[in-house]
Amino acid sequence: MARKGIIALDADGVLLDYGLAYAGAWQKAFGQLPRERDPLAYWPIDRWDVERLADERLDMLRRCFDEEFWCGIPPVPGAVEACHLLIAAGFELVCVTALPEEFRSARERNLRAHGFPIDMVHATDNIAPGGHSPKAETLHRLRPVAFVDDYLPYLIGIDSSIHRALIMRAATGSPNVGEALRFADSQHADLSAFAKSWTRQ
Template structure:
C-alpha cells in the first residue's frame, strides 16, 4: 500500500492498538448467548472485567469460543482515531506492518478486516501468543527490523532488539498488566496510537 523503504517501517500490534477487541468481545458474547452484556467498568483493560459477564467453563465456554470465528476476526471495529493516525504516519513516509498474536488460520481475516476499515497496512504477520522471558513477537520484529514496535501489552516488548524503539500503548488502566519495573525497558508510553503518532511526528528527527 506504500512504497516507503524498508528502513522506515513501523510495526504495530492489532488488538488494542489498531482494533477495538474489547467491543468485539461483547458482540461475540451476544452472538453466543443472545444478549449484549452491560458495561461494568469502562476503564478495564481486560474485556472480561470491562463487561458484566461471568467466567465460563464447560459447554458454555465452548459455545463462546465458537463465536470467535472467521466472521469475528474479519469485522472487529477500529479504535477511534487509529485509521487517521496510520494515514498520518504513511503520509510522512513510513511503511506500516501489523504484527499480531493470532492463529495462522485467521491471518487472512485479519488482513481483510484492516483493509476494509481503511488501514494503510502493507503487510500482516501473525505470531504465537504465549508469553515468557522473550516476546513471541521478538523473532518477527528482529527479521523485520522496524524503527518502532508499538504494542499495548508490556510482556510483548520483552527481548526485542535494542535498536527498535519500543512504544507502549497504555490504553485502559484498570487491571492493566502494563505496570512494574519492566516499564523502564520501553522507550516511550502513550495513551493510544493517535498520541504516539503525534509524538513521533513532532520529534526533531522527524523534521
C-alpha cells in the same frame, strides 16, 4: 518522499477494539449483549458484566471467535487517521499480531475494510517463550524503527535497536505496570499520540 523505515503495529488494543468486539461475540453465543461494567478495564472479562465461564458454555463462546469475528472488529477511535499520518510522514506500516495463522487473512481483510494503510500482517504465537515476546523473532527479521503494542510483556526481549512504544490504555487491571516498564522506550495514551510524537521528529 524518502522512506523513513518500517513501523510495526500490534492490532488488538492498538488498531482494533477487541474489547468491544468481545461483547458482540458474547451476544452471538448467548443471545444477549452484556452491559458495560467498567469502560476503563483492560481485559474484556472485566469490561463487561459477564460471568466467568467453564466447560460447555466456555466452548460455546470460543466457537464465536471465528472467521466472521476476526473480520469484523471495529477500529480504535483515531487509529486509522494515525496510520495515515505516519504514512504521510514517510513510514511504512506492518501489523505484527499474536493471532492464529488461520485467521491472518481475516485480520488483513478487517484492516483493509476500515481503510488502514497496512498491506502486510504477520501472525505470531501468543505465548512468550522464556519470558520473551513471541513477536521478537518476527520483529528482528523485519527490523522496524519502532514497534507499538499495548501489552507490556510483548516488549520484553525485543532488540533495543527497535524503539519499543507502549500504549497505556484502560488502566483497570492493566498488566502495564511495575519494573518491566523499563522495557518501554516511550509511553502513549493511544496510537494517535504515538503518531503525533513521531511525525514531529
